[in-house]
Amino acid sequence: MKNLPLLRLKPGTPALSAVLAALLFSLAAAGPAAAPTRYNAQVPGTSVKIDGTSTTHDWEMEGKMIGGYIEFDSGVKLDAAQTTLPGLNHGRVPARVHSLIPVTSMHAKVEHLPEVMDHLMQEALKADRFSYIEYNLTEMTFKGPHEPGQPFVFDTTGNLAIAGVTNKVSFPASIAVLEGGLIKVSAAVPLKMTAFKVDPPAPNIGLGLMRCGDGVKIIIDWTLKGRSPGH
């Protein structure tokens, strides 16, 4: 029983069945566990940008789609008027975040030949095999105090998967509480393409070879709509 210390019974303790019964009774007396608060991704009000550099000029790609959700334990209440955030667990926010960005939803913001950049980016990110940029939160820490009326600020850590390679990333993020049960998550995530085994594109277009820089920044504004518990 070395591996199960919590279940080791000492002489004189009540029978296991009695302990379980007591436990079940106490849970029943406490009532049903409160449902978490879930926010689902919305199309309007969402944007994702990738800022990059190259040997000739800076470049930018933009999309309007981030799918997924954010889920907080029931004790966490995002009240823009308050200076604190209730429901924390030793300063950490009990939350789950899953987000998806379709690679093909990202488009180059250039006047001429945007489809060329789109094609290069999709090729570099192996979009035919890995359709999404995917993120899952592992840790979220509240950076208080919260200034009423302003977004809540957090430090986050999570797993980011790009082109089939997953890395742990940490970055600050903010959550603004909007009208109509909406929240907006904003963050800027600096990355190196090579960390995800993505070769910076080097297209031979225009007047010669252009080589993209390794460093990029992903900037997101992600709008989600809250779903009432029980719905």
Added chain:
Amino acid sequence: MAMMGGVELCPAETNQASAGGEAPLTKIPIGPTVKYGVIGLGARGREVLKDLALLPNAPVTAICDNYAPSLRRAGNSDAPKAERFDDYQQLLASKEVQAVVIATPTPVHREMALAALKAGKHVYCEAPLANSIEDAKAIAAAARDAIKVIFQPGLQERSHPQRRFLLPFIRAGAIGETVMARAQSHRNNSWVSASSNPEHEKALNWRLRQQTSTGLMGEAGIHQIDAVSWFLKARPAAITGFGSLLRWKDGRDVDDTVQGIFEYPDGIRLIYDATLCNSFDKDYEMYYGTQSAVMVRDAKAWLFKEVGAEQLGWEVYARKDVFYTETGIALVANATKQAAIGTAATEGNATPFTPLYYALEAFTANVGKLDQTVNNIVAMFGDDAQSMKDGLKDFKPDAPAANWRDGLDATVLAIAANDAVVGRKKIIVEKELFDL
């Protein structure tokens, strides 16, 4: 003559600096594969099949014609892997078809386009869209409302790199104040299609009857009339038409020679003529401005500067070109390359494909992008109407191409011009004709 010679205005197809400081043009890279069905396998339908065969991401999975020999011939020679249908409704039911090209006689465009849009297929519909404004509006309205599919009318010049290159050049005032335009389409061709089957021959020659055809103005002139309206960014307020049947008196009731005067705003007029009786000088358009004139023909264009016209800067590097008695300076985007291989400015072609090819290439690219976007929306937010509306609100096709509005406008003008020709009269083109 005040002309100082022709300055060739030509886009660079690949990796070449272009005249006037424009950014170089590069071919659209391979995008998602789009599976095609082609409806109507007459001469035009076979041209469509040949150009689609040049696109690496546009397999033709289905073809359709209700005339068995046409279906067999196209299937055997141009689309051997395609499933064959003699009923377009069956083709539209095929899950192996994402996009259809409607290359049938104009009178049946409406029923086919509406059925294809209803079936969720992307539609490339040859121009004119219809022979009546009512039919054209019905197609345009359905296309406007079908937000999950691309609808592209067959105004192929709108996708041609040469035209795209010229558009900002002319609109920016490089020819000075535009004073008039002229365009022609000259053929020595009866327009008759022969068949061993008399009944089929009658069907084939639908263009020769007023009941089923908008004549030369509609079936030939629509592309050039649309191009002028596009370049001038205006619609004519009135059209005066003339027509005669001078040579091909074989029982047809459409004219073989027509002229039209199109009155655009600010006193600018387009003088257009088309004939099947003489092929001299074939097809071209001229734009006349206070500083210079531009001639557009085939896949090329030339600038003819007036004496004393302002220097544009880049033309000093131009090579010389000769037009009849005029010798001047010709600018060619890839002049160095052409000089090196000894070709004249009037030879060679920087845009070697047909206008139809470029239009289909653009259509394929735009269909691919829209399908990707729709699939992303469905995968992440569901297929409900609101999510689709929100997700597609900012969708923009990358490849330049005509849309339903362009198709409606051009068709209305073609019908109005034909009405003017048939009536031998001036007609007012009411703004309401374009309303939808």
